[in-house]
Amino acid sequence: MRLLFVCLGNICRSPAAENIMNHLIQEAGLEGQITCDSAGTAGYHTGAAPDRRMAIAAQKQGITLEGRARQFQPEDLAKFDLVLAMDEDNYRDILRSVGLTTSHPKVKMMCSYAQNHPDREVPDPYYGGSQGFDYVIELLMDACQGLLQEIKTEIPEIS
Numbered sequence: 001m002r003l004l005f006v007c008l009g010n011i012c013r014s015p016a017a018e019n020i021m022n023h024l025i026q027e028a029g030l031e032g033q034i035t036c037d038s039a040g041t042a043g044y045h046t047g048a049a050p051d052r053r054m055a056i057a058a059q060k061q062g063i064t065l066e067g068r069a070r071q072f073q074p075e076d077l078a079k080f081d082l083v084l085a086m087d088e089d090n091y092r093d094i095l096r097s098v099g100l101t102t103s104h105p106k107v108k109m110m111c112s113y114a115q116n117h118p119d120r121e122v123p124d125p126y127y128g129g130s131q132g133f134d135y136v137i138e139l140l141m142d143a144c145q146g147l148l149q150e151i152k153t154e155i156p157e158i159s
């Protein structure tokens with residue numbers, strides 16, 4: 001099962017989602033069965049490390065952010081089993097990159113997996129303060145837990 005987390009710059013939300021999910025996968029002993037990557041719909045941070053503010057917020061929860069930014073490629077849709085968009089713009093841009101306008105069975109909104117937060121989008125924390133980064137981690141923890149649960153339910157042989 002290959003998961004791709006997508007935001008705009010691939011330096012805040014999607015690397016946080018990728019590393020939180022890897023953390024939960026390790027805790028569940030499912031390394032090798034579920035793999036994670038992340039990408040940005042924009043390429044202007046290509047090669048950059050995760051944003052320091054996001055890394056600090058993640059570290060408070062014991063999660064180290066690893067990886068370098070890369071841009072989402074249309075071929076990613078074939079390479080991954082599930083593509084998780086952080087917000088509506090990301091969702092639309094992913095679909096548009098493959099010539100679609102409404103939906104694709106592999107493309108989902110990340111927040112649709114959250115069980116304890118009503119948010120429909122993971123808010124872009126880039127131009128805000130540290131509270132925004134802390135909230136992104138909290139929301140992604142919830143959504144990643146729900147996603148892992150869903151994967152385990154849908155693919156019983158994985159758990």
Ligand code: 4NP
Pocket residue numbers: 007008009010011012013014040124125126
């Ligand atoms: P991300 O956050 O999409 O969660 O990685 C952003 C990163 C960079 C910018 C905006 C959002 N930017 O405008 O450079």
